Amino acid sequence: MNKPNFLIIMSDEHSAQYSSVYGHPIIKTPNMDKMAKKGATFTNNVCNSPLCVPSRASFMTGQYVSNNEVWDNTKPMPSDKITWPYILRNNGYEAVLSGKMHLIGLDNLHGFERNLSYDPHIDEPLPHYSWEEGITKASKPWNHINEAREGTSPMIEADNKIEKESISFLSDKNRHKNPFALCVGFIAPHFPFIVPEKYFNEYFPDNIIMPDPPPGHLNQLSNHSKRLREMFGLDYNWNEIQIRKSIAAYYGLCTFLDEKIGNLINALKENNLFDNTIIIYTSDHGDMLGEHGLWRKMSFYDQSVRVPLQIIGPKFISGQVDKPVSNLDLFPTILDAANIDLDQYEYDGQSLINVLTTGNEDSLDDYVISEYFAHGTENPIGMVQKNEWKLIYEHDKNPKVELFNLNKDPHEYNNLAPNPEHHKIIKELSGKLINLWGDPEKLRKKIIYDQNSRKIIRKFAGTGNFF
Numbered sequence: 287m288n289k290p291n292f293l294i295i296m297s298d299e300h301s302a303q304y305s306s307v308y309g310h311p312i313i314k315t316p317n318m319d320k321m322a323k324k325g326a327t328f329t330n331n332v333c334n335s336p337l338c339v340p341s342r343a344s345f346m347t348g349q350y351v352s353n354n355e356v357w358d359n360t361k362p363m364p365s366d367k368i369t370w371p372y373i374l375r376n377n378g379y380e381a382v383l384s385g386k387m388h389l390i391g392l393d394n395l396h397g398f399e400r401n402l403s404y405d406p407h408i409d410e411p412l413p414h415y416s417w418e419e420g421i422t423k424a425s426k427p428w429n430h431i432n433e434a435r436e437g438t439s440p441m442i443e444a445d446n447k448i449e450k451e452s453i454s455f456l457s458d459k460n461r462h463k464n465p466f467a468l469c470v471g472f473i474a475p476h477f478p479f480i481v482p483e484k485y486f487n488e489y490f491p492d493n494i495i496m497p498d499p500p501p502g503h504l505n506q507l508s509n510h511s512k513r514l515r516e517m518f519g520l521d522y523n524w525n526e527i528q529i530r531k532s533i534a535a536y537y538g539l540c541t542f543l544d545e546k547i548g549n550l551i552n553a554l555k556e557n558n559l560f561d562n563t564i565i566i567y568t569s570d571h572g573d574m575l576g577e578h579g580l581w582r583k584m585s586f587y588d589q590s591v592r593v594p595l596q597i598i599g600p601k602f603i604s605g606q607v608d609k610p611v612s613n614l615d616l617f618p619t620i621l622d623a624a625n626i627d628l629d630q631y632e633y634d635g636q637s638l639i640n641v642l643t644t645g646n647e648d649s650l651d652d653y654v655i656s657e658y659f660a661h662g663t664e665n666p667i668g669m670v671q672k673n674e675w676k677l678i679y680e681h682d683k684n685p686k687v688e689l690f691n692l693n694k695d696p697h698e699y700n701n702l703a704p705n706p707e708h709h710k711i712i713k714e715l716s717g718k719l720i721n722l723w724g725d726p727e728k729l730r731k732k733i734i735y736d737q738n739s740r741k742i743i744r745k746f747a748g749t750g751n752f753f
Contacts, residue, residue: 289378289624290600291563292467293456293550294616296345297543298338298386299476299583301572302331302592304540312493313537317548318596321567325598326642330610330654332671333571336583336590337660338388338407339363341570341613346370346389346396348617348633351657352723357733358660359412360740362391368631370620371397371467377626379465384455385448386471388570398469402451405471406444414744415661416737417730424519428581431524434479434531436486441473442542448472449546456553467620472546475539475573477582479531485538494533496526497576500699504579508688508701510680511578511585514662520581529576536575564599564623568613578698584662586669586678587698591656599623602642609647610654610671611638653718659733666729668722670715677715681726687712 302308305315307322334344335351343356346369371381384402515521554560574580574589583590614635622637640649653672667680674693680686689703
């Protein structure tokens with residue numbers, strides 16, 4: 287049996303709900319629609335941390351953040367961590383990256399042979415945060431709202447180059463000689479909210495949905511949400527036109543991205559590679575886009591944590607998979623699809639191959655976990671989703687808990703945690719986090735020690751050497 291090729295596309299900041307295939311009434315993503323007709327669309331896929339670097343480290347290793355210890359955007363992943371590109375190469379594959387993976391430090395390939403293009407975020411120095419120093423309120427509003435417009439940017443130019451180099455790789459006449467895994471890392475629809483005119487004008491000014499929280503909702507936000515608003519200058523009354531421009535640009539970036547997904551799939555077909563290639567599309571996290579008074583990511587609301595997952599492959603089903611899954615499931619899924627013995631490796635996820643070949647969701651776990659240990663908090667925070675229930679748990683002397691019924695309250699406006707009748711489900715779901723973390727206070731101290739150690743190293747080594 288021929289080993290399948292892999293085309294794995296990971297975008298940045300694409301919330302699942304901002305695409306037509308996931309039910310958005312306005313945003314045009316026709317190539318994702320086509321993928322849904324050819325393969326499986328997972329309707330409840332979550333990232334394992336709603337932040338770039340930790341999420342991508344989980345994707346690469348198949349491990350929860352609390353196990354691989356890539357806590358935040360300034361923590362390099364150790365080079366001795368085994369990743370699926372290393373394992374594929376050890377089994378005869380050519381594994382290459384094209385574009386963004388945002389794994390910082392001296393080693394930013396982590397198993398890929400090379401990067402066909404470049405990652406513009408790799409050399410971008412990021413501020414170091416320490417939980418012990420607390421939250422510093424922003425002195426000015428978040429700049430990307432006021433800068434939203436039509437046009438181009440270095441990120442648009444980077445995505446164009448990433449697409450070009452990826453298609454060139456697929457078009458190489460030698461591509462049929464050995465199995466390959468091409469991982470394409472697009473930056474769209476990540477801010478800045480700047481997109482070429484034809485995509486911008488598709489949605490601006492009126493072809494958008496404005497955030498519309500119920501009266502008093504912003505006063506009832508969790509401590510974590512309030513901290514994010516203060517820390518990043520999100521608690522500001524922007525001009526409505528700028529908000530419309532920001533949302534229109536994000537919608538446009540989703541369509542811009544979708545076009546590139548289609549071009550890559552067409553390149554597979556044009557080079558007679560499609561029939562033996564497994565195609566995976568996902569994203570590292572979403573964007574709040576003004577909902578709940580928030581922008582960016584870093585929270586466990588649906589817009590931030592639920593991301594697309596579509597998979598096409600030989601003999602795979604077409605249709606929806608509704609049971610919750612997560613991006614760390616892709617590590618064992620990729621290896622399983624390549625007929626590699628999973629028992630050799632340590633990972634936290636589950637292979638999706640059974641559901642992809644049979645459509646039977648009974649084999650899947652009935653819950654998923656996402657974690658957050660980065661800036662905007664002072665304690666470990668986690669999310670557990672099981673069936674219609676979503677629990678958000680912040681460790682503290684008196685843990686802070688939110689509970690949402692996603693069937694009855696899909697916008698997550700009504701926190702049910704104070705209601706004593708939900709004590710049983712809260713205990714069950716929070717228990718899954720505690721079982722993963724062990725002692726949450728020891729975990730907190732471990733993270734703080736790591737933060738403080740990196741702060742000292744950064745002081746003397748500089749941001750360009752290790753961070």
